[in-house]
Amino acid sequence: MEPITIIVGLIALVVGAVGGVFYGRNQLLNKQRTTGQSLITEAEAKSKEVLEQAGHQANQVVDDANQRAQSKLDEADNNISRRRRELEQEEEAVQRRRIQLDKRMDDIERRSERMEQREQQLNKRQSALDRKANDLKVQEDEQIEELQRIAQMTLEEARTSVLEAAEKDARNDMARIIRQVEAEAREEAERRAREIISMVVQRLASEHVSEISVSVVSLPNDEMKGRIIGRNGRNIRSFEIATGVDVVVDDTPEAVTISSFDPVRREVAKRTMEKLVTDGRIHPARIEKLVTDTQVEVNEMIREEGESAAYVTGVHGLHPEIIKLLGQLKFRTSYGQNQHAHAIETAHLAGMIAAELGANVEVAKAGGLLHDIGKAIDHEIEGTHAIIGSDFIRRYGVSDDVVNCVAAHHHEVEPTCVEAYIVEAADAISGARPGARRESLENYVKRVKMLEEIANGFEGVEQSYALQAGREVRILVRPDEIDDLGALELAKNVAKQIEDTMQYPGQIKVHVIRETRAIDYAK
Known part of the structure; x- marks a missing residue:
């Protein structure tokens, strides 16, 4: 206060x-x-x-x-x-x-x-x-x-000379190192590949029989040809309309030929013709009935063959349409090799190789079984059988890895999984085994000639020879135009062009030889 x-x-x-x-x-x-x-x-x-x-x-x-x-x-x-x-x-x-x-x-x-x-x-x-x-x-x-006065050479000329000498030495060293590394890698890869392939082939041990689907029907006598043709050709016309094939009645004794681009139609027509010849009653009504019965029979056999292939290889869960096409491969051949048996064998080979390499065995088997499924319909759809087959199985829920195995086994698309390479190798093994395939002399000569033309088309090539039934092409080059590194590049370029422009079973070895000879005469 x-x-x-x-x-x-x-x-x-x-x-x-x-x-x-x-x-x-x-x-x-x-x-x-x-x-x-x-x-x-x-x-x-x-x-x-x-x-x-x-x-x-x-x-x-x-x-x-x-x-x-x-x-x-x-x-x-x-x-x-x-x-x-x-x-x-x-x-x-x-x-x-x-x-x-x-x-x-x-x-x-x-x-x-x-x-x-x-x-x-x-x-x-x-x-x-x-x-x-x-x-x-x-x-x-x-x-x-x-x-410069002493050497009588400008600085740029001296620099260019030194660089050229260094480049030449570097290229020689590079070629030597590349050859050494490639030789070591090739030796190890070939040793391992031989072990795997020999083991797989021994484990499979399947029989190979060259099959050719020849639609020829044997007749008991030549009089049967007239009955097949019928009055004014009515029987043969009815047969061709019902089956969708062409019947060729020529001078071949006791035989008629059935021609069609569709192997299933050809098989139906062949079986129907055999039944008509055995029965002896040949008229339009009878032809239509037998064609209908045979179609049901062949379709059932196709389904059974497809299911059998899937069961034997252990590939389950395939759509019925895929099973159907798989069975149709029974009537398809390539270079004389039955494609149904080829698909089964490729699946087994791919599965065993995948097991040895630690890859996905199920994907490899499925890819091997379905890799040529496009051949069953390649006569109906434009395109290669690999692309047609991959597009077809993709529509029915097949996994992307299996689709890639089918599409990439002829390098038409890039492989995205290791199983695609395995399927390609298994396909080559199945097709390159002795007795697996055969081709006509005309195709053989054409392939050998084309190999030499491809090799001679490169600069620096002096001569080329196709050897071992067209499985190897040997190229001699001019040593003053192509050095060691250039020889390696030439081998790779020739192999690449062969892969891009030719179709062939197995593989073709490209062997480039560069040789320098010094010749003198003593007088």
Whole structure:
């Protein structure tokens, strides 16, 4: 509480007391007027007592106020003293920091002076180095001019000569290293491949019989030809319309030939013709009935053959349409090899190779079984059998890896899994085994001639020979036009062009020979 407030309170208390006294006195006077002079004396005594009490209380209030004011003043003095000490400490800290900053500024100035001195020294050294570099450049130019004068060759000509020599040495070293690495890799790969292939072939041990689907129906006698033709040719026309084939009745004794691009139609027609010849009743109604019965019979046999192939190879879950096409391969041959048996054998080979290499056996088997399925319908759809087959099985939910195995086994698309390479190898093994396939003399001569034409079409080739029934082409090159590295590139380019432009069973070895001969005569 402030001293002024206390004083005002005391004055108010005194005034109130005085007023009360006067008020009481007046009241007493009025009363005493009626009660007597004795009461006045009593009232004065009481008022004096009240005044004394009021004065005593006022003194106490004043003393309390003074004590409180003094304590507040003491507390304020203490706060002021503490704040003054804090300010003095802060001022001392600021002074110390100022001294430290001054020292740092002095250090920075000294360092700056030293840096300027070093910079001046570096500039002097750089100037000296520049002068020395100019002197060296002048000496180098003089030496180059002297060397050019002595060698009678310009700098560019010397550089070109050195680069050519270095390039030649590098190419020779590169060719030697490439030959060494390729020889080591080829030796190891061939050893491992021979082991796997020999083991797989021994485990399979399947029989190979060259089959040719010849649609020729034997007749008991030549008189049967007239009955087959019928009056005015009605029987043969009905037969051709019902079966969709062409019947050739020529001078071949006791035989007629059935021609059709569709092997299933040809088989239906052949069986129907055999039944008609055996039965002896040949007329349009009988022909239509036997054709219908034979179609049902052949379709059932196709389904059974497809299911048998899937069961034997362990490939399950195939769509019925895929099973149907798989069975139709029974009537399809390639180079005399039955494609149904070829598909089964390829599946077995691919599965065993995949097991040896740690690949997916199921994918390899499925890819091997279905790799030539497009041949069953390639006469109906335009395109290669690999692409046709892969598109067909993709529509029926076959996995992407198996589809890639089918599409990539003739390198028409890029293989995306190791099983595709395995299926390609198994297909080559199945087709290249002795007795597996055969081809006509005309195709053989054409292939051999084409091999030599491809080899002779490259620059630097002197002669080329097709050997081993067209399974190897030997190329002699001019050594002054093709070096060792060029011989390696030529072998790869010829092999690539053969793969792109020719169709052949198995593989063809490209053998490039570069030979340098030095000949002299003693006279």
